[in-house]
Amino acid sequence: MSLNCLSAQSLEDFCGTTPYPVSSTDLILKRHKDIENFTKNSRKTDVWIPVQFHIGGNDDSTGYYTIDNLMTLICNWNKRYEPVGFKFYLYDMPIYFNKTLYYDHTQQEGYNMIQNYNINNVMNVYLVGNPKGVCGYAYYPGAGPRQGAVVLKNSCALSSSTTIDHEAGHYFNLPHTFSGWEGLDTNAAFPPNTEYVNGSNCQFTGDNFCDTRADFISDRWYCPYSWNFRDPNGDLYNPDEGLYMSYSTDNCQKYFSLSQINAMNYSLQYDRNYLISPPAPDTVTPIPPELTYPVNDDTIPAYPVTFHWRKSEGAMFYILTHQKGTGAFKRTFVTTDTFFTSTFIFKYQYYKWRWKVQAISQTNTCTDLAESTFVTDTNLVAPVSENYFEPLDENPPILVYSNKKIKIINFQKNLPLSMELYNLQGQRVVFINANSSNEFIFDVRNIKSGLYFVKLSCKGKIIMISKISMF
Ligand SMILES: [Zn+2]
Incomplete structure (x- = not known):
C-alpha cells in the first residue's frame, strides 16, 4: 500500500x-x-x-x-x-x-x-x-x-x-x-x-x-x-x-x-x-580539510585544474565546490579521494575563483567547509597530466627552495623519489632520480630565473605538485 x-x-x-x-x-x-x-x-x-x-x-x-x-x-x-x-x-x-x-x-x-x-x-x-x-x-x-x-x-x-x-x-x-x-x-x-x-x-x-x-x-x-x-x-x-x-x-x-x-x-x-540492529556508527566530526593546491590566489593554468587537500579524519567522502568569486559557474563534485580533477574550463583569464571542500562523515553532514582562492591564467600550460596524482596522506615530503637549490625532506626513508621541473610552457627542464634518502638537495643553478612547477614522483606515481619561483 x-x-x-x-x-x-x-x-x-x-x-x-x-x-x-x-x-x-x-x-x-x-x-x-x-x-x-x-x-x-x-x-x-x-x-x-x-x-x-x-x-x-x-x-x-x-x-x-x-x-x-x-x-x-x-x-x-x-x-x-x-x-x-x-x-x-x-x-x-x-x-x-x-x-x-x-x-x-x-x-x-x-x-x-x-x-x-x-x-x-x-x-x-x-x-x-x-x-x-x-x-x-x-x-x-x-x-x-x-x-x-x-x-x-x-x-x-x-x-x-x-x-x-x-x-x-x-x-x-x-x-x-x-x-x-x-x-x-x-x-x-x-x-x-x-x-x-x-x-x-x-x-x-x-x-x-x-x-x-x-x-x-x-x-x-x-x-x-x-x-x-x-x-x-x-x-x-x-x-x-x-x-x-x-x-x-x-x-x-x-x-x-x-x-x-x-x-x-x-x-x-x-x-x-x-x-536498529546494526552497530552504532562512528560519530566523529571531521574537521575542515587543509587545502593544499591551489591556494591563496595561486596563479595556475586554466585547464585542467586538479584540486588537492589533506585527509580529514573520519571523512566518508568530500564535497568539492568551485565557482567564480561572485558565485556564478558553481560546480559540485563528490569524491572519496583527497584530490579531484575538474573538467570545467576556467576560461576567464586572471579571473579569481573560489573553491571549497567539505568533509562529510556518516553522522555529520553539517560540517564546516575549508575554502581558498586561485586565479587562472589562460596563457599558462598545465605542466603535467595530473591523473596519476596520489599524494601521501601521512608525512608527505617537505619542499624547501632558495638560490636555485631545492631541498626535499623525505620522512619516509624507503621511498625512492624522483623530481621533475617544468616551466610554465609545460616543458620539462630538469629530471633527477634520487636514491632512497631522508634528505636530498638538488642544485638547479643552470635554469633561468622564473616560475616552475615541481613534480615529485615515487615509483611512477606523482605524490606532489607545487609551484615555485627560482631566482
Ligand atoms: Zn501523506
Missing part, C-alpha cells in the same frame, strides 16, 4: 492518497495499549537510523538532486526529528542512477525502482524528478517492495521543506491527521468513523490519536485555519496546522504530537527493528 502526498509547490498539484489500512477497533486499542506499555518501560535515548539515499537522474545524467542540498536536507531533517529521538545517518555514500523511466515514474515504475535498487535492512530514501505526479510518498511498515521506501520529488525536498518529515512519519506508521478524508472535499458527506471535535471517539477514529485535533482537510491549506466547518455534532473544526502529518503548507508544520512520537518509536522497535 502506498501513500500519495501533496505538493509543496502548488496547491493544484495534489493527489489521491491511499488511506491508512483499516483495522478493527479492538486491534487499534490493543496497539494503543502496547505503545503505552512500551513507552513506560523503554528508556528514552536517541536511536541511530541508517539511511541509504538514492539520487535519480535522466538517461542523459541530468536532473540530479545536488549533493550539497542533500547534506543540508539531512541536517535540517535531523534537527526537526530531535524531539522524536531519531538520528538519521548516512549508511553509505548516496547511490546515483540515471534512468528516465524511474526519474519520472508511475506507481508501477516506482515499485520496480525500489524493487531493483533498495539496500536491505536500512531506510531507503529516493530523490527523483517526478514520483507519480506528487511531492512524495512512502510505504507503511510491512508494505511495498523490499521493506518499502520514502520517495521524494526533488523540488519538494528544499532544505526548508517538510515533505521528508511527513513521509518518514508514514514510513514509521503514522496516518494523516485527516485519515478517512483522503480524496474528499471539505464539504463532502462525513466519511465513516468521522472523528469528533469533542474528542469522545478519538482513540479509534481519524488518525487514532487523541492529542491531534480532529482534522478533515485533505487538500493543501494555508495556515492559520480560518474556516467555519462543523463536525457531525455541530462543533467547529479547528485542525492543528503545526502537525507534520496534516496537509497544511510546509511553513506551518512544526511538530509531531507526543502520541505520534511514541507511536513512531514503537513502530521502529517492533515494525522496523532491522533498522
Whole structure:
C-alpha cells in the first residue's frame, strides 16, 4: 500500500492518497495499549537510523538532486526529528542512477525502482524528478517492495521543506491527521468513523490519536485555519496546522504530537527493528580539510585544474565546490579521494575563483567547509597530466627552495623519489632520480630565473605538485 502526498509547490498539484489500512477497533486499542506499555518501560535515548539515499537522474545524467542540498536536507531533517529521538545517518555514500523511466515514474515504475535498487535492512530514501505526479510518498511498515521506501520529488525536498518529515512519519506508521478524508472535499458527506471535535471517539477514529485535533482537510491549506466547518455534532473544526502529518503548507508544520512520537518509536522497535540492529556508527566530526593546491590566489593554468587537500579524519567522502568569486559557474563534485580533477574550463583569464571542500562523515553532514582562492591564467600550460596524482596522506615530503637549490625532506626513508621541473610552457627542464634518502638537495643553478612547477614522483606515481619561483 502506498501513500500519495501533496505538493509543496502548488496547491493544484495534489493527489489521491491511499488511506491508512483499516483495522478493527479492538486491534487499534490493543496497539494503543502496547505503545503505552512500551513507552513506560523503554528508556528514552536517541536511536541511530541508517539511511541509504538514492539520487535519480535522466538517461542523459541530468536532473540530479545536488549533493550539497542533500547534506543540508539531512541536517535540517535531523534537527526537526530531535524531539522524536531519531538520528538519521548516512549508511553509505548516496547511490546515483540515471534512468528516465524511474526519474519520472508511475506507481508501477516506482515499485520496480525500489524493487531493483533498495539496500536491505536500512531506510531507503529516493530523490527523483517526478514520483507519480506528487511531492512524495512512502510505504507503511510491512508494505511495498523490499521493506518499502520514502520517495521524494526533488523540488519538494528544499532544505526548508517538510515533505521528508511527513513521509518518514508514514514510513514509521503514522496516518494523516485527516485519515478517512483522503480524496474528499471539505464539504463532502462525513466519511465513516468521522472523528469528533469533542474528542469522545478519538482513540479509534481519524488518525487514532487523541492529542491531534480532529482534522478533515485533505487538500493543501494555508495556515492559520480560518474556516467555519462543523463536525457531525455541530462543533467547529479547528485542525492543528503545526502537525507534520496534516496537509497544511510546509511553513506551518512544526511538530509531531507526543502520541505520534511514541507511536513512531514503537513502530521502529517492533515494525522496523532491522533498522536498529546494526552497530552504532562512528560519530566523529571531521574537521575542515587543509587545502593544499591551489591556494591563496595561486596563479595556475586554466585547464585542467586538479584540486588537492589533506585527509580529514573520519571523512566518508568530500564535497568539492568551485565557482567564480561572485558565485556564478558553481560546480559540485563528490569524491572519496583527497584530490579531484575538474573538467570545467576556467576560461576567464586572471579571473579569481573560489573553491571549497567539505568533509562529510556518516553522522555529520553539517560540517564546516575549508575554502581558498586561485586565479587562472589562460596563457599558462598545465605542466603535467595530473591523473596519476596520489599524494601521501601521512608525512608527505617537505619542499624547501632558495638560490636555485631545492631541498626535499623525505620522512619516509624507503621511498625512492624522483623530481621533475617544468616551466610554465609545460616543458620539462630538469629530471633527477634520487636514491632512497631522508634528505636530498638538488642544485638547479643552470635554469633561468622564473616560475616552475615541481613534480615529485615515487615509483611512477606523482605524490606532489607545487609551484615555485627560482631566482
Ligand atoms: Zn501523506
